[in-house]
Amino acid sequence: MLKFVKFILILFTLVLLFSSTWAQNSMIEISNAIYTKQLRIRPKERELKSSFHDIRIRQELSSRIELHDTLFLLEAFDITDGSYFGRIWNDNTSTNYTYFNGSFEFTEQSVFSAYTCGFIEEWNIKAIRNKEKVDSTMTNPLTIYGSFIVIENDKVKAKCVKFKEFHNFEK
Numbered sequence: 001m002l003k004f005v006k007f008i009l010i011l012f013t014l015v016l017l018f019s020s021t022w023a024q025n026s027m028i029e030i031s032n033a034i035y036t037k038q039l040r041i042r043p044k045e046r047e048l049k050s051s052f053h054d055i056r057i058r059q060e061l062s063s064r065i066e067l068h069d070t071l072f073l074l075e076a077f078d079i080t081d082g083s084y085f086g087r088i089w090n091d092n093t094s095t096n097y098t099y100f101n102g103s104f105e106f107t108e109q110s111v112f113s114a115y116t117c118g119f120i121e122e123w124n125i126k127a128i129r130n131k132e133k134v135d136s137t138m139t140n141p142l143t144i145y146g147s148f149i150v151i152e153n154d155k156v157k158a159k160c161v162k163f164k165e166f167h168n169f170e171k
Contacts (some may be wrong), residue, residue, distance in 0.1 A: 027061070028057045028151055030056075030067070030156050030158075031053050033149070033156040034053070034149070034160060035049055036157045037147070038052070038160050051073050051077070052145065053058065056086075061086075061104065064093075064095040066090065067151070069150065069151050069152065070091070071088060071090050071148075072121055073086065073088050074086065074091050074146040075145045083098055096108065116144075123159065134166075136164045142164070143165075145160060146163065
């Protein structure tokens with residue numbers, strides 16, 4: 001009986017280690033695809049995009065999201081205090097975070113509205129551009145990166161968009 005318990009404990013430990021490593025490796029692959037697409041948007045911001053990549057692949061973040069066939073991301077950097085904000089979600093889970101001075105704060109509440117998240121889920125770039133023109137904040141709007149990820153046959157396909165923060169004053 002003791003050998004069986006040891007076997008189960010070892011098996012359980014291996015499964016936990018493998019799943020954690022798999023999630024982080026998968027997040028690295030996903031983040032690489034996003035980084036490559038983001039660089040095509042505006043190559044001059046390489047350092048900022050590299051910072052988003054470094055944050056995405058951190059163990060604290062990659063262990064909090066279930067990696068399925070579709071993922072959505074919203075990311076922003078606040079130049080006034082050096083904070084990074086993010087939301088990663090799919091149909092099953094979501095993770096909202098602030099990253100500042102090398103540490104994460106995870107919250108239930110997202111800095112991004114459900115309204116903005118809906119545009120990313122629908123991948124409605126035309127509507128994003130229209131809202132950006134009409135309802136972008138006047139002074140120092142956040143620049144937001146939205147990503148739509150599809151994982152098919154172990155291949156990651158990413159679409160990315162950059163837009164200025166906007167508010168919907170009627171909703």
